[in-house]
Every structure is written in C-alpha cells, then in structure tokens.
Amino acid sequence: MFSCHTVVPFTPNxxxxxxxxxxxxxxxxxxxxxxxxxxxxxxxxxxxxSAVVTETSDFQKEDDSCSVTxxxxxxxxxxxxxLEGIRTVIPYIATxxxxxxxxxxxxxxxxxxxxxxxxxxxxxxxxxxxxCSSFFKDFLHTQTLSSVNPGSGxxxxxxxxxxxxxxxxxxxxxxxxxxxxxxxxMLPNKTVCGVFFSTDRPYFTCxxxxxxxxxxxxxxxxxxxxx
Amino acid sequence: xxxxxxLSELMQKGKAKDVKVMAQQLLDQGVSAKAILQDGFLAGxxxxxxxxxxxxxxxxxxLVAARAMNKGMEVLQPHLVNEHVDPIGTAVIGTVKGDLxxxxxxxxxxxxxxxxxxxxxxxxxxxxxxxxxxxIENHASIIGCSALLTTTMKEMENVVKEVEKKGLKGRxxxxxxxxxxTQAFCDSIGADAYTPDAACAADKAVQLLKAS
Numbered sequence: 001m002f003s004c005h006t007v008v009p010f011t012p013n014x015x016x017x018x019x020x021x022x023x024x025x026x027x028x029x030x031x032x033x034x035x036x037x038x039x040x041x042x043x044x045x046x047x048x049x050s051a052v053v054t055e056t057s058d059f060q061k062e063d064d065s066c067s068v069t070x071x072x073x074x075x076x077x078x079x080x081x082x083l084e085g086i087r088t089v090i091p092y093i094a095t096x097x098x099x100x101x102x103x104x105x106x107x108x109x110x111x112x113x114x115x116x117x118x119x120x121x122x123x124x125x126x127x128x129x130x131x132c133s134s135f136f137k138d139f140l141h142t143q144t145l146s147s148v149n150p151g152s153g154x155x156x157x158x159x160x161x162x163x164x165x166x167x168x169x170x171x172x173x174x175x176x177x178x179x180x181x182x183x184x185x186m187l188p189n190k191t192v193c194g195v196f197f198s199t200d201r202p203y204f205t206c207x208x209x210x211x212x213x214x215x216x217x218x219x220x221x222x223x224x225x226x227x
Numbered sequence: 228x229x230x231x232x233x234l235s236e237l238m239q240k241g242k243a244k245d246v247k248v249m250a251q252q253l254l255d256q257g258v259s260a261k262a263i264l265q266d267g268f269l270a271g272x273x274x275x276x277x278x279x280x281x282x283x284x285x286x287x288x289x290l291v292a293a294r295a296m297n298k299g300m301e302v303l304q305p306h307l308v309n310e311h312v313d314p315i316g317t318a319v320i321g322t323v324k325g326d327l328x329x330x331x332x333x334x335x336x337x338x339x340x341x342x343x344x345x346x347x348x349x350x351x352x353x354x355x356x357x358x359x360x361x362x363i364e365n366h367a368s369i370i371g372c373s374a375l376l377t378t379t380m381k382e383m384e385n386v387v388k389e390v391e392k393k394g395l396k397g398r399x400x401x402x403x404x405x406x407x408x409t410q411a412f413c414d415s416i417g418a419d420a421y422t423p424d425a426a427c428a429a430d431k432a433v434q435l436l437k438a439s
Contacts, residue, residue, distance in 0.1 A: 022287035027243055030291075111294050115286065118330070151376070155407060160377050181325075185376055189327060 002053040003173035008131040020119040044099040047128035051092035071169040077158030095178040096124035096190035121190035146203040149194030153205040235271035241291025243298040250302040260306035272341025276426035293337040314345035316436035319362045320371035321349035323382035328375035338429035355385035374405040384416040
C-alpha cells in the first residue's frame with residue numbers, strides 16, 4: 001500500500017481559459033473584464049491530488065451489476081465490471097483548490113463572474129487529475145489509466161450514494177484538500193473522487209452518456225452501447 | 228429604421244450596447260414597449276432556448292444573450308410600467324436543501340425571464356419551508372426546484388408535501404428538474420411537472436401559468 005498527497009503547480013494558460021469561456025462571443029467590455037479576471041484569478045488556485053495504491057478483492061459479477069472490495073469497503077455498480085481481473089487500483093481525489101472562492105465579484109458582470117470562476121476551477125481540476133494520472137502511469141509503468149467514479153453517468157453505473165464511502169476511505173490514508181458534505185457532494189465543487197486502473201484501451205464514463213454533442217465528450221458516440 | 232427582427236438578432240448575438248440603443252430607437256419610432264418585449268426580446272430568447280435545447284449553443288452564448296436582454300430591459304422597464312405590461316406570472320426557483328449546484332438553476336432563471344416570467348431566485352441549499360414561504364410572499368404560481376444529486380433530489384418530495392400542508396396544492400405548481408430527475412420520479416413524488424432542460428422548463432412554465 002502506498003499513499004500520497006501532492007499540490008500540483010498551476011499556471012493557467014490564457015488560450016485554454018479563453019477557449020473554455022468562449023471569449024470570442026463576448027463584447028469588448030466583457031472581453032476586457034475576462035482578461036482582468038484571468039490576471040487576478042490565475043494565481044489563486046492550488047490544485048492537488050490524494051491517492052492510495054491498493055488491491056481489489058472479492059470481485060463478483062452479478063446479473064446486472066458487479067461488486068468489489070476496495071480499501072475494506074464493498075462497492076457495487078455496473079461500471080465496476082471494468083475492474084474484472086484487475087488487482088491494482090488507485091482510489092484518488094483530485095481537486096481544484098478553493099482559493100478562488102474568496103475572490104470578490106467587485107465590478108465583474110454578475111452573470112459571468114461565477115461562470116468564469118468555475119471555468120478556472122475546471123482548468124485547475126484538469127491539471128490535478130492529469131498530474132495524478134501521469135504520476136501513477138509512471139509508478140505502475142503503464143501507458144493507459146482509466147477512471148471510474150461514483151455518481152458519474154447514469155445512476156446504475158455506480159450510484160453516487162457510494163461516493164462518501166470511497167472519499168472517506170481515501171481520507172484515512174492521507175491529507176485531502178477537499179471535504180465531503182452530508183456524504184452527497186464535495187467541496188470545492190470542482191473535485192473528483194474515483195478509482196484509476198490500468199487498461200489496454202481507455203474507458204471514459206461519457207461513453208455511457210446520451211449527450212452526443214457534449215463539448216466535453218471524450219468517447220465516441222455509440223448509442224447502441226449505452227447502458 | 229430599426230426593426231424588431233434586427234433587435235432580436237442583436238440580442239441573440241449578445242450585442243448588449245447595440246440592443247440598448249436599438250430598443251431606444253424603436254421606442255422613439257413609436258413601437259410599443261410591449262411589442263419590443265414580446266417580438267424582440269422574448270422572440271429572441273425563444274430562439275436561444277431552442278438552440279440550447281438542441282445543443283447548438285452552450286452556456287456562454289446563453290449568458291451573452293441574457294445579458295443583452297437585461298441591458299435592453301433597462302431601457303424598456305419604465306415604459307412597460309407606463310403601458311401596464313405585467314409579467315405573465317411569478318416563479319420562485321432554487322436548488323434544493325443539501326445541494327449547492329446552481330448553474331442549471333441559473334439557466335432556468337434566464338429562460339423563464341426570456342418568457343416574460345417574473346423570477347425570484349432563492350439560490351442554492353433552499354429548504355422546502357423557504358420555497359413555499361417565498362412563493363406565498365411573492366404571490367408565485369410556480370416553484371421550480373433543481374437538484375443535481377440522487378441523494379438531494381429526494382428533498383423535492385418535501386417541497387411537494389409542504390405545498391400540500393399549506394393547502395396550496397393546485398394553486399402553486401411544483402416543477403422539478405436536474406440531471407438525475409426523471410418523469411417517473413416526478414410522478415412518484417406528486418410534483419406537477421418535470422422537464423429535461425432549462426428551455427423546456429420555460430415552455431412548461433408558460434403552459435402552467437396560462438392554465439392557472
């Protein structure tokens with residue numbers, strides 16, 4: 001068993017941010033505000049990840065679901081079928097950090113301020129998650145890590161009710177820069193808790209999502225394969 | 228000469244300053260505030276809503292259009308009062324207790340306004356009692372509840388029960404929505420309407436208001 005907590009350097013790139021907020025559709029005054037916002041916000045986030053390398057046990061395939069024990073807890077969900085035959089898994093929590101939440105709205109447009117703040121947090125979360133994935137690819141000497149997360153995609157994949165159990169089991173091993181509220185949602189809001197595992201082919205939860213035209217879609221859209 | 232069609236198009240593109248100027252021009256040309264509202268702004272927001280529903284546009288485009296409409300409304304508001312043009316109804320909206328997600332709820336608010344509905348936005352983490360109390364105080368005919376989590380969507384049932392407890396069933400309609408919510412769930416808790424997205428929610432709200 002190995003665990004770690006790492007704060008990831010975050011130097012957001014203007015091109016990524018402007019793409020995320022669709023800078024091109026903004027009027028000049030809003031563009032100026034967006035530029036000002038970026039300058040003010042870019043150093044306010046300190047994304048991090050916490051993770052544990054462990055082994056699964058007692059994998060069981062049931063009629064329409066699967067169950068497996070990770071860190072002493074029994075999890076159940078359709079998506080856990082991807083863990084069949086896999087021993088080493090990495091439960092992890094990646095988070096954007098919350099420094100930006102203290103930022104005052106000031107003169108920023110009220111319709112856009114929260115959206116820009118969330119967009120910056122998304123970039124920070126992506127950085128944390130990518131750093132976590134890269135670290136463990138090296139650690140496990142593998143090319144591809146896939147992730148499954150409670151609450152991601154349709155309910156039957158891996159019910160969100162099991163999120164708290166996974167979150168708290170990671171929390172017992174190392175420092176986590178996020179918190180769980182009422183076992184239902186995580187703060188900061190841009191936090192992901194899931195399980196990485198090594199695969200030959202990458203799996204994305206969005207392959208089970210119906211939104212064909214989603215701008216964040218990573219998997220090809222095959223409606224017949226959606227559970 | 229400015230036209231309502233042109234105004235609608237400028238609003239859809241998010242040209243807030245131009246919208247403000249053109250709304251004033253139309254008023255100066257003698258076009259009624261009611262016509263500017265209905266055939267300019269609300270018609271434009273309808274198109275935005277339809278495009279959003281079809282995933283042809285995303286959140287930033289909705290935000291710029293909503294901002295342009297808000298700017299135009301600054302010019303229009305006093306004239307609407309003079310012409311005695313009232314909102315078609317009032318809706319109290321919020322994310323249910325235990326849930327802090329509010330982007331979907333905010334979009335619903337914008338789409339509602341785009342239909343001429345007066346919106347009282349209670350924010351996130353709103354208790355059933357608060358929803359109903361605010362609906363009563365603001366003479367709202369609709370309560371719009373949003374939830375993004377399967378664990379918090381159950382709170383919607385408490386809103387329905389609170390409306391019943393106060394004897395307001397039928398007078399205040401409860402609408403539910405959010406990623407995990409379905410028509411089956413809506414039926415099971417006795418809510419009045421479920422819609423899958425913000426644009427559909429606005430259409431449904433108009434139907435409910437017309438029927439009430």
